[in-house]
Amino acid sequence: MTDHYYTSRPGVAHDEQQFSFVLRGNELRFWTDAGVFSRDRIDFGSVLLIENMEFASRARVLDVGCGYGPIGLTAARLAEEGQVTMIDVNERAVNLARRNAELNGVKNVEILVSDVYSGVQGREYDVILTNPPIRAGKEIVHRIFTEGYELLAEGGEMWVVIQKKQGAPSALKKLQETYREVIEVDRTKGYHIFRAIK
Numbered sequence: 001m002t003d004h005y006y007t008s009r010p011g012v013a014h015d016e017q018q019f020s021f022v023l024r025g026n027e028l029r030f031w032t033d034a035g036v037f038s039r040d041r042i043d044f045g046s047v048l049l050i051e052n053m054e055f056a057s058r059a060r061v062l063d064v065g066c067g068y069g070p071i072g073l074t075a076a077r078l079a080e081e082g083q084v085t086m087i088d089v090n091e092r093a094v095n096l097a098r099r100n101a102e103l104n105g106v107k108n109v110e111i112l113v114s115d116v117y118s119g120v121q122g123r124e125y126d127v128i129l130t131n132p133p134i135r136a137g138k139e140i141v142h143r144i145f146t147e148g149y150e151l152l153a154e155g156g157e158m159w160v161v162i163q164k165k166q167g168a169p170s171a172l173k174k175l176q177e178t179y180r181e182v183i184e185v186d187r188t189k190g191y192h193i194f195r196a197i198k
Contacts, residue, residue, distance in 0.1 A: 023050050023074045028104050032068050036093045042070045045191050046131045049161040050074050052186050052193045055127045058082045062120065062151065064130040064144055065089075066111065069097035071129050076106045085123070087114035089133075116140065117147050125151055128158040134166045141167065142174045149178050149198060158196040159185075168192045 015034040020027055021042050030042075050071055055061065059082040063072030066086035076084040086109060088094050097111045112119045128148045132141040141162075148158050160175065162168045172194060175182045179196035186193040 021070070023047070023070060024078065026074065026077050028070070028073060028100075030068055030070065030100050031096050031103065033092055033096060036068055036090060036096060043131070044189065045161040045163065046070055048186060048188055048191050049129065049131055049159060049193060053078075053127075053129060053159050055079060055157070056082070059126040060124065060153075061085070061127045061129065062087065062123075062125040062148075064117075064128060064148065065133050066097050067093045069100045069111075071131065072097065072109060072111075073101060073104060073106050075127075075129060076101075076109045080108070082108065082126075084109045085120060085125070086111045087117075087119055089113065089115045116143050117151060120151065123151060124153050126153055126156050128152060128156070130158070131161045132171075134162075138167060138170065141171065145171070145174050145196070146178050152198045154198060156198045158194075158198075160194045160196065162192055162194070164190045164192065 061084045063086040072086035181197040
């Protein structure tokens, strides 16, 4: 099987690079590396989620599948009085996200290695953000939706970005089966932003 980003320890050789990107009016700098998702630039789906996500400045936020950190670090800037937890199964991505938090002076974050929600059991969040790891397969993606429900406070929200061709219809169905209300916030270039409310 070809090595890809949804693995705890990518086998590919390191090849680090750095770039800057403006997200929600903030210029952030990112270290990336081989063996992590979308290493050359922030992918369109993540940017679309970042541009649409909304929550209170005091929110407790969880970024699932954080990669090197664009969604979670932007969330931490928006929830400046809150706390953001960022999780990923990929140890290389988690190490990069920690470096990127420090590089950008973002303090209100905790960044953990976690297989789905294994590292955050028993916690409660107001918001879960995810650009789910499609390559991990439908079972993992749907576990992110259903097990995330259990970690949300009453009235909490899960924000999801997913491409139509990569399973948006089945993702919407699973979200609607699990959550009280699901709103399609945006649909652009085949990408859907869903806001699922507990």
